[in-house]
Amino acid sequence: MTTMEHTLGASIARLESRAKVTGTARYAAEYVTDDALYAWPVPAGIARGEITAVHTEAAMTDPAVVVVLTHQNAPRLHPVEDRTLTLLQSSHIAHRGQYIALAVATSLEAARSAAGAVLVQYKADHHDVVLAEDHPGLYMPEEIDGLWPGTREHGDFDTVYATAEIRTDAVYTTPPMHNHPMEPHAATALWDGDALTVYDSNQGSVTVQHTLAQLFGIDAGQVRVVSEHVGGGFGSKGTARPHVVLAAMAARVVGRPVKLAVPRNHMPAVVGHRAPTIQRIRIGAGRDGCIQALAHEVVTCTSMVGRFVEAAALPSRVMYIAPNSRTAHRVTRLDIPAPSWMRAPGECPGMFALESAIDELAYVCGIDPVELRIRNDPQVEPDSGLPFSSRHLTECLREGARRFGWHERDPSPGTRYEGRLLIGSGVAASMYPVVILPSRAEVRADPDGHYWVRVNATDIGTGARTVLAQIAADALTAPLGYVHISIGSTDLPEAPLAGGSSGTASWGWAVHNACVRLRGLIEHSGGSVPAGGLSVSADTTEDVKSGQEYARCAFGAQFAEVQVDTDTAEVRLRRLTGVFAAGRILNARTARSQFIGGMTMGLSMALMEGSTMDPEFGDYAERDFASYHVAVCADVPAIEAHWIDEEDPHLNPMHSKGIGEIGIVGTAAAVANAVHHATGVRVRTLPIRPDTLLPHFA
Amino acid sequence: MGRTAVTLEINAQSCAFDLDNRTTLLDALREHLGLTGTKKGCDHGQCGACTVLVDGMRMNSCLLLAVALDGAQIITVEGLSSDAALHPVQQAFIDHDAFQCGYCTPGQICSAIGAITEAASGWPSAVTPQERPLGPVPLTAPEIRERMSGNLCRCGAYVNIVNAVTEAAEAVGEAAR
Ligand code: FES
Numbered sequence: 001m002t003t004m005e006h007t008l009g010a011s012i013a014r015l016e017s018r019a020k021v022t023g024t025a026r027y028a029a030e031y032v033t034d035d036a037l038y039a040w041p042v043p044a045g046i047a048r049g050e051i052t053a054v055h056t057e058a059a060m061t062d063p064a065v066v067v068v069l070t071h072q073n074a075p076r077l078h079p080v081e082d083r084t085l086t087l088l089q090s091s092h093i094a095h096r097g098q099y100i101a102l103a104v105a106t107s108l109e110a111a112r113s114a115a116g117a118v119l120v121q122y123k124a125d126h127h128d129v130v131l132a133e134d135h136p137g138l139y140m141p142e143e144i145d146g147l148w149p150g151t152r153e154h155g156d157f158d159t160v161y162a163t164a165e166i167r168t169d170a171v172y173t174t175p176p177m178h179n180h181p182m183e184p185h186a187a188t189a190l191w192d193g194d195a196l197t198v199y200d201s202n203q204g205s206v207t208v209q210h211t212l213a214q215l216f217g218i219d220a221g222q223v224r225v226v227s228e229h230v231g232g233g234f235g236s237k238g239t240a241r242p243h244v245v246l247a248a249m250a251a252r253v254v255g256r257p258v259k260l261a262v263p264r265n266h267m268p269a270v271v272g273h274r275a276p277t278i279q280r281i282r283i284g285a286g287r288d289g290c291i292q293a294l295a296h297e298v299v300t301c302t303s304m305v306g307r308f309v310e311a312a313a314l315p316s317r318v319m320y321i322a323p324n325s326r327t328a329h330r331v332t333r334l335d336i337p338a339p340s341w342m343r344a345p346g347e348c349p350g351m352f353a354l355e356s357a358i359d360e361l362a363y364v365c366g367i368d369p370v371e372l373r374i375r376n377d378p379q380v381e382p383d384s385g386l387p388f389s390s391r392h393l394t395e396c397l398r399e400g401a402r403r404f405g406w407h408e409r410d411p412s413p414g415t416r417y418e419g420r421l422l423i424g425s426g427v428a429a430s431m432y433p434v435v436i437l438p439s440r441a442e443v444r445a446d447p448d449g450h451y452w453v454r455v456n457a458t459d460i461g462t463g464a465r466t467v468l469a470q471i472a473a474d475a476l477t478a479p480l481g482y483v484h485i486s487i488g489s490t491d492l493p494e495a496p497l498a499g500g501s502s503g504t505a506s507w508g509w510a511v512h513n514a515c516v517r518l519r520g521l522i523e524h525s526g527g528s529v530p531a532g533g534l535s536v537s538a539d540t541t542e543d544v545k546s547g548q549e550y551a552r553c554a555f556g557a558q559f560a561e562v563q564v565d566t567d568t569a570e571v572r573l574r575r576l577t578g579v580f581a582a583g584r585i586l587n588a589r590t591a592r593s594q595f596i597g598g599m600t601m602g603l604s605m606a607l608m609e610g611s612t613m614d615p616e617f618g619d620y621a622e623r624d625f626a627s628y629h630v631a632v633c634a635d636v637p638a639i640e641a642h643w644i645d646e647e648d649p650h651l652n653p654m655h656s657k658g659i660g661e662i663g664i665v666g667t668a669a670a671v672a673n674a675v676h677h678a679t680g681v682r683v684r685t686l687p688i689r690p691d692t693l694l695p696h697f698a
Numbered sequence: 699m700g701r702t703a704v705t706l707e708i709n710a711q712s713c714a715f716d717l718d719n720r721t722t723l724l725d726a727l728r729e730h731l732g733l734t735g736t737k738k739g740c741d742h743g744q745c746g747a748c749t750v751l752v753d754g755m756r757m758n759s760c761l762l763l764a765v766a767l768d769g770a771q772i773i774t775v776e777g778l779s780s781d782a783a784l785h786p787v788q789q790a791f792i793d794h795d796a797f798q799c800g801y802c803t804p805g806q807i808c809s810a811i812g813a814i815t816e817a818a819s820g821w822p823s824a825v826t827p828q829e830r831p832l833g834p835v836p837l838t839a840p841e842i843r844e845r846m847s848g849n850l851c852r853c854g855a856y857v858n859i860v861n862a863v864t865e866a867a868e869a870v871g872e873a874a875r
């Protein structure tokens with residue numbers, strides 16, 4: 001070992017950066033298999049009902065078409081928990097866009113054309129696809145995701161709210177949103193006897209492996225899932241999705257490798273999306289802005305085939321002092337595509353509502369919104385009563401205010417003109433909980449000083465390889481260049497998904513433990529590695545149980561400045577500053593990119609994103625990038641992300657909190673609050689497009 | 699389906715194909731040549747992930763039928779660098795961490811090269827002042843943002859992309875002088 005450089009925290013370029021800028025990094029649909037066939041799925045054309053007939057004759061006339069799979073000829077699958085995955089098993093249709101057939105051909109062109117030529121006849125039932133506050137199907141789930149109670153009550157909200165000096169009561173709505181990672185979901189599947197290999201685009205290959213094994217009735221050991229590079233996921237690749245099942249099914253039928261990439265305009269129906277929410281927030285406070293009563297009541301929807309619930313009231317259990325509180329969810333099942341995780345599910349839409357409501361309270365009380373948040377910053381987590389392992393929201397607010405120049409701000413809304421533009425600024429807090437899952441990892445030392453780290457982590461763009469190599473180098477006190485890291489395959493020690501901002505903490509802990517033990521072994525053998533090398537494996541199943549006596553969350557504050565054109569009502573972001581307290585930052589470069597990336601998606605949510613359910617056809621009307629707008633380069637001016645040094649010993653050996661999601665939490669509220677400051681108009685419905693604001697300028 | 703013989707010069711190599719007439723340039727590259735560096739994000743001309751240089755100009759390869767390009771010179775991300783040295787735009791993308799998942803990156807890089815050329819040739823963009831001296835358009839941040847807006851990045855690397863293109867444009871300009 002030559003140097004003892006401190007690699008943890010350093011600004012290290014991504015290890016795969018050269019592969020990514022030269023085009024050699026391979027994604028799931030890019031594994032060359034000479035005799036591969038191409039599959040193109042057929043989506044259902046009704047929202048609910050039965051298939052009465054499928055005619056594939058026309059599709060089969062092209063000799064390039066090998067097979068068209070339907071529920072009549074597809075291999076039988078074993079049941080799994082996620083019912084969106086038992087594809088082509090029955091004639092029943094649970095939502096429009098559900099895959100009901102699959103054309104397989106020797107070329108993409110032939111497969112696509114064949115899919116278009118499949119003629120399906122239906123018996124359509126009446127469908128119910130639109131969420132409403134008074135939907136008759138609304139029920140109160142006892143538990144959400146098996147993790148959180150659907151409803152929580154503390155004290156006596158109704159009485160205290162009724163008698164509070166200051167009362168606010170408003171409803172905030174968020175539309176359906178779509179993850180749309182740039183790499184569409186894709187898989188290449190090949191069978192060798194009963195052994196299945198898939199190259200798949202996902203956020204965690206272990207669940208995909210187990211799900212496929214279950215579906216096809218084989219041992220997990222016979223399924224190999226490779227996910228070397230993944231072109232983003234944002235939650236939509238968190239578990240197996242239909243494409244990988246169909247690819248594996250088709251490959252089994254044709255006895256050849258099959259590639260399937262989901263067409264972009266199918267994605268809103270088959271890969272999950274953020275469910276719409278209607279959130280009512282009532283706050284009772286004193287004139288000093290101190291919250292005495294808080295109710296956050298969420299109405300949302302899920303599908304007939306899934307159970308996912310957008311837990312948008314959760315932030316109100318964490319954020320502010322609220323001795324009398326109610327946080328509740330009501331859900332209804334609709335004939336819609338299955339909603340699922342999208343970057344910071346729950347927190348992201350929930351904090352839009354809560355942080356808008358807090359701004360409204362500050363305005364009513366005549367108190368600066370930064371100051372009001374600080375006054376309501378709790379000592380312990382309001383819902384659980386647990387102490388925070390660390391909580392530096394106040395510091396983030398103060399530091400953000402300083403960097404942004406907040407205190408020069410004139411608080412009166414709708415007064416700052418620059419020509420025909422109105423200018424305003426807004427603030428909101430960010431929050432994301434700490435999640436750490438058990439993981440395994442292995443590390444081997446060679447006598448020549450090289451180390452080989454193996455862990456089935458997934459890099460969906462976070463920089464996982466790089467930060468894990470840094471963690472290893474640090475624990476081994478080895479130079480980074482001597483650490484080689486393998487991730488992204490079920491051949492490697494089992495590890496959890498890249499989701500819930502849990503990846504680095506979970507994988508890193510196992511890597512750290514293995515490396516520390518390996519260093520001990522090397523020291524024990526006199527500081528040198530024997531000829532055969534040394535290896536150590538670690539499993540953190542027990543370790544991750546620690547720290548439960550604390551409430552553990554990352555916090556942040558975001559400050560936005562907007563301009564609003566008084567003629568067109570177009571809102572443009574001018575600048576956005578975020579300050580985060582997320583434990584120790586392990587790679588300054590990739591961390592900054594993650595924060596900025598989340599904030600960029602947050603501004604996209606604030607001003608552009610949202611799709612509309614077509615009540616007639618039961619489908620999302622905006623299914624491609626021409627209609628579902630996401631922020632482009634011209635929409636993104638100066639975005640800055642900073643962090644404060646936070647030491648928290650109750651997390652993991654790296655002292656880190658997850659950072660993949662917090663950046664998107666609060667951004668939309670900061671922008672909406674800035675729009676209010678600019679124009680005096682309070683927008684409670686996202687996105688804030690010209691049609692929302694224009695009537696106010698008449 | 700009809701097929702046509704076509705010869706394209708791809709990354710300075712002549713490639714003869716017999717292609718299904720429906721084959722896009724993007725699919726010809728990815729599925730017939732194994733040049734998977736060029737990405738398919740939407741297949742509809744809406745994301746820019748498939749951007750390549752056709753006769754020196756940036757184009758969305760998913761919108762081009764390969765058989766219509768007989769004799770064209772195509773440069774893809776694989777053709778930008780030699781083993782020894784990266785193209786200045788590629789290097790700048792690494793130095794500024796101008797990507798996360800990397801899926802939009804080859805398209806961003808080819809698009810940036812196209813944009814730098816266009817600006818150097820005096821092509822205006824929507825944000826170029828109408829009254830200006832003839833000649834190259836300086837690539838300010840607003841110019842870069844405008845010119846790079848055909849390339850979506852869902853990871854939200856735009857801030858870093860603008861910094862990378864700013865630096866690369868200078869490097870390319872230096873080299874041209
Ligand atoms: S793949 Fe060509 S523009 Fe999206």
Ligand code: FES
Nearest residue numbers: 798800851852853
């Ligand atoms: S780097 Fe992931 S989409 Fe741009």
